[in-house]
Amino acid sequence: MQLSRLELYKRVSGQPLSKLAAELGTTGTALAAVCKKHHVPYPGSGYWTRKSLGLPVELPALPEAPDEVIEITPAISKPRRPRTPKDQPSKDKAPKKARRMEHHPLLFGVEGHLRKSRSVKDGEFLRPYKRLLPDLISSEGALPRTLRIANALYLALDERGYRVHIAPQSDDIGRIHVSEQEVALKDRKYGRYYSSGIWGPDRPTIFYIDNVPIGLAVTEMTERVTMRYVNG
Numbered sequence: 001m002q003l004s005r006l007e008l009y010k011r012v013s014g015q016p017l018s019k020l021a022a023e024l025g026t027t028g029t030a031l032a033a034v035c036k037k038h039h040v041p042y043p044g045s046g047y048w049t050r051k052s053l054g055l056p057v058e059l060p061a062l063p064e065a066p067d068e069v070i071e072i073t074p075a076i077s078k079p080r081r082p083r084t085p086k087d088q089p090s091k092d093k094a095p096k097k098a099r100r101m102e103h104h105p106l107l108f109g110v111e112g113h114l115r116k117s118r119s120v121k122d123g124e125f126l127r128p129y130k131r132l133l134p135d136l137i138s139s140e141g142a143l144p145r146t147l148r149i150a151n152a153l154y155l156a157l158d159e160r161g162y163r164v165h166i167a168p169q170s171d172d173i174g175r176i177h178v179s180e181q182e183v184a185l186k187d188r189k190y191g192r193y194y195s196s197g198i199w200g201p202d203r204p205t206i207f208y209i210d211n212v213p214i215g216l217a218v219t220e221m222t223e224r225v226t227m228r229y230v231n232g
Contacts, residue, residue, distance in 0.1 A: 001025070001072040005040055008070055009062045012042040025074035038070055039063050104154040106134055106164060106205075111147055115140065125180070125220065127199040132166065135205040135217040137180060137198065142220045150218045162207040164216060171213070175204040178217045 001024055003011070011020055012035060021031040035042045041060040051057045113133055117126040123139055138146035154164040167173040180198065204215045 001074075002069050003072060004067050004069060005038055005065065006062065006067060008035065008038070009040050012040065013059055016048050017042060024072045026072060031072070034070060034072065038068070039065055101155060101158075104151050104158065104164065106154060106166070107147060107151055110134060110136070111143065114138070114143060125198055131202040133201050134166065135175070135178075135201050135215070137178070137200070137217070137219040139220055146218055146220060153216070153218070157207055162209065164205065164207045166201075167203045167206045167213065169203065173204055173206065173213055173215075175200060175215065175217075178219050180219050180222050 012031075014020075017031050018028040021028045024031065032042065034040075041062065043057075043059055047057055047059070110133055113130045114126050114128050114136065116130070117128050117140075120127055120140075123141065125137055125139055126143070134150065136146055136150055157164050178200075205217065206213045206215055208214070
């Protein structure tokens with residue numbers, strides 16, 4: 001729609017911008033911008049309220065300017081994109097915490113490798129064929145508990161920013177001997193208990209504090225106990 005400055009001035013003086021904008025097919029904000037651009041005064045905030053109450057109101061006169069033709073462009077509303085489930089606002093007041101990992105990735109498949117052991121007597125430590133495994137020393141009977149302890153330990157360290165992993169070969173980090181004996185000199189009659197042939201991994205399981213590697217070994221403890229046959 002085309003209007004002269006004088007026509008636009010008369011129309012904005014006769015009714016609120018929001019109502020006039022609807023008649024012209026545009027918005028109140030867009031119509032106000034047109035008026036400002038062409039220096040056409042329009043009633044400000046409270047003008048129509050005061051007028052409806054019979055109070056005196058004042059509108060500035062139309063300033064001198066060429067009486068050009070003003071084009072009022074209808075506003076084109078953009079079609080709304082349908083909401084997807086991702087766009088729906090969450091009903092939860094607080095953001096959900098990230099779900100804690102249940103199994104440490106270093107232990108995936110480890111139980112099967114540990115059970116593929118060389119022949120051992122009942123109660124002896126497993127001696128798996130695979131050597132590149134986490135540092136876990138356990139008998140077959142205690143293996144489930146050993147894995148639970150290792151899993152809880154590894155996850156707790158990872159949550160605090162200490163990544164548990166098998167030492168890379170390039171780091172050249174050796175594994176120290178870990179004694180599995182609960183008490184070294186338990187039985188004085190038979191002397192120091194010593195168990196040979198205990199399996200150990202090729203590389204230690206470690207995490208770093210700053211630049212210092214810390215070794216992790218979960219070991220089932222043992223002790224020598226003197227036994228005798230009763231009614232045998």
